[in-house]
Amino acid sequence: MLMKHPDLSQQTRTDAGLAAVLRVAVGRLARRLRAQRSDTSMSLGQSAVLFTLARHGRMTPGELAEHEKVQPPSMTRIITNLEGRGLVCKMRHPDDRRQQLVELTATGLEVVQADQRQREAWLAQRLRELTAAEKATLRKAAEILERLSQA
Template structure:
């Protein structure tokens, strides 16, 4: 495979496969598998960005508003988010995390980060430094 990685298309294949495998392994470490990935992503977005309207949340997560409405309803039913009136537009509502939502998200992150920390300890200091640098580049790629 090293030969194949020397070209841009070969690197694209190798990187796609590696990132997908790692993402799959991290998903397997989820603390609450009853939540869909879309529900978990919505909770994470609310945690990072604060309260949002359902439309803003749908746009942020790149899903259709009716789909996000169903996601919010399921999360609200479980007590993980709540809707509050918009302060300036009575036609709108804001969605925000509840304390239970924050706790669930924190537990999920702790579990995944603990698993990944164990795997990182298996690497050499040089390999960890390479990944540190690669994480910056991967973040840049994900934003473009």
Template sequence: MNSSLPSPPTGTDAGLAATLRMAVGRLARRLRAQRPDSSLSLGQGGVLFTLARHGKMTPGALADHEKVQPPSMTRIIAALEARGLVRRMRHPNDGRQQLVEITEEGARLVDSDHQRREAWLTRRLAELDREDKEVLRRAAEIMDRLSQS
């Protein structure tokens, strides 16, 4: 990235959007670097986290949730299944469908991932003063609202 580019003015909504996008992107990259198993693609990791949070889902529901096309989800599920991180089973109410669930090994990987990322972020937050932490608490609430709108 060219560091000689001027920073966008944050006094406008467009400038704030640009600054926020860049800061969130950098933080996301730093958090991704803390992953215990970097051999998983972002899509595979997303599916594991979704299954850990929401439980069993059909491949179609997973594709909708992760905003990918069904053929892509089929490949993601196959790769995760080959590694023993998810398993497929028959749908109890519809024999034409399958459900995908996370395995114990997959759940351990998700837990390890959460622990590493939160430990890294906790260490970074410990470097801040109380006032900055309060600003971040409020910003986190606002960002969560933005993400759901």
């Protein structure tokens, strides 16, 4: 016998319930967006590094490792792979000659932009299926989710 789950308004009445529903919904949406990636030959870690560099500009390997919450040797492997594919390049740090900076190449930027276009087109299509009121609610929720993601 299947148990009937309470509706969302019941589940989200408490902070714990809201947290559980958001975790599942945001996770599911993130998986759906990842499925829309334009280059599936690249690992999620590699894609994340490209997006980070596109958003923040040049970074040291250590800064990238810290930002992506991976160990420095893992970041070194990611950078080496991306460099081999011509998507990033390394250069000497202008202020500390012992350090290197990693930045996107023009090809890397094209990959990021193509990926963003593809994912945003998929999401825009899903948004067209919503009512004006639902979109207004999502606009408010997007601001709140962005704030939560930065906490």
